Amino acid sequence: MGLYNLAINTLSNSKIGQYLYGKSNILITNILKTGYIPQHVAFIMDGNRRFAKTQNLKVSQGHEAGSKSLLKIIETCYDLEIKHVTIYAFSIENFNRSEDEVENIFKILLEKLSFLIENQDYEYSKFIQIKIIGNKSLIPIETLTKFELIEKKSFENSNTDNNPPPLVLNVCFVYTSRDEISHSIGETLQDVIDQNLSIDQINSQIISNNFYFDPNTPSVDLLIRTSGHTRLSDFLIWQVNESNSKIEFLNMYWPDFNQFDYYKLLLKLGFNKLIQDIKNPKSIWELISNKQPKLIEIFEHFLKFNNYNDFEKINNQDWNVDLKKLQPPPPLVSILGEKS
Numbered sequence: 451m452g453l454y455n456l457a458i459n460t461l462s463n464s465k466i467g468q469y470l471y472g473k474s475n476i477l478i479t480n481i482l483k484t485g486y487i488p489q490h491v492a493f494i495m496d497g498n499r500r501f502a503k504t505q506n507l508k509v510s511q512g513h514e515a516g517s518k519s520l521l522k523i524i525e526t527c528y529d530l531e532i533k534h535v536t537i538y539a540f541s542i543e544n545f546n547r548s549e550d551e552v553e554n555i556f557k558i559l560l561e562k563l564s565f566l567i568e569n570q571d572y573e574y575s576k577f578i579q580i581k582i583i584g585n586k587s588l589i590p591i592e593t594l595t596k597f598e599l600i601e602k603k604s605f606e607n608s609n610t611d612n613n614p615p616p617l618v619l620n621v622c623f624v625y626t627s628r629d630e631i632s633h634s635i636g637e638t639l640q641d642v643i644d645q646n647l648s649i650d651q652i653n654s655q656i657i658s659n660n661f662y663f664d665p666n667t668p669s670v671d672l673l674i675r676t677s678g679h680t681r682l683s684d685f686l687i688w689q690v691n692e693s694n695s696k697i698e699f700l701n702m703y704w705p706d707f708n709q710f711d712y713y714k715l716l717l718k719l720g721f722n723k724l725i726q727d728i729k730n731p732k733s734i735w736e737l738i739s740n741k742q743p744k745l746i747e748i749f750e751h752f753l754k755f756n757n758y759n760d761f762e763k764i765n766n767q768d769w770n771v772d773l774k775k776l777q778p779p780p781p782l783v784s785i786l787g788e789k790s
């Protein structure tokens with residue numbers, strides 16, 4: 451565990467620390483909500499076993515620690531009003547692990563998902579709708595029955611008139627992208643037969659409507675993978691290409707990933723989105739200068755500081771700037787003063 455995480459853990463275990471920690475989370479959440487908030491974030495929670503190894507813990511304790519990180523991140527997503535969260539909880543390849551480990555992962559998943567929706571004292575329990583996404587024919591029947599009960603209960607809990615719209619938690623459980631695509635091809639061929647379609651009517655929309663996911667799920671804005679591996683491991687391979695999702699690979703194990711790491715990624719995403727969205731710099735400039743003249747001063751300083759040579763051109767009312775020719779955005783400087 452790094453010094454930074456040690457400090458966070460020590461702080462959050464004391465009463466005053468908990469108070470400050472809570473307040474700082476509220477503050478950061480509110481600041482972030484003034485900017486761009488993605489609709490759909492996905493997570494590959496990798497590195498539980500390596501985390502356990504570095505801490506001299508059992509594999510099961512690594513997964514337990516991973517599930518705790520996940521619960522915190524789900525709460526953060528809810529507080530930020532992110533509406534869809536997708537997690538890679540268990541891949542088809544994960545069946546190659548020892549029977550003990552597989553059973554343990556199923557047990558933790560069931561325990562934590564039940565906690566999420568059944569614990570009356572848990573303030574988020576009424577606001578989370580769980581969807582099991584994957585090949586249900588591969589799930590042992592007694593486990594599937596329990597998962598389906600959790601799914602049903604979460605829907606009933608969150609679907610009352612008094613509740614604000616829920617956060618949809620897509621739990622990819624016995625899932626791989628290639629299996630999802632194969633499944634969709636089968637369903638699509640069935641559509642062709644049932645609806646008397648011709649082959650050239652098959653398009654990417656029909657294929658993705660037949661995925662395990664609910665077709666109304668918005669596209670993935672951000673996919674985060676921990677543990678240093680820079681690959682997708684058969685997760686959402688179609689979906690991330692559908693929408694040019696931003697993919698972030700982090701050099702830390704999943705149990706070490708906390709809200710503050712997440713906030714940094716969201717800030718970076720918001721900044722990149724802002725740069726991309728500037729189709730008409732003049733109108734944005736005018737909008738800001740009318741409302742926030744001080745902000746313009748800071749922004750000018752910032753651009754010059756980062757050697758934005760094109761800045762003078764922009765400022766001299768030459769608005770036909772080709773944004774692709776601008777220098778890349780400056781590195782993210784986190785509010786904690788760290789560069790990422």
Ligand SMILES: CC(C)=CCC/C(C)=C/CC/C(C)=C/COP(=O)(O)OP(=O)(O)O
Binds near residue numbers: 496498520555
């Ligand atoms: C809904 C909920 C609470 C989910 C629980 C999260 C959980 C226990 C996920 C386990 C999934 C998994 C195989 C993680 C990857 O780490 P790894 O075992 O591949 O680690 P390694 O890369 O170090 O081998």
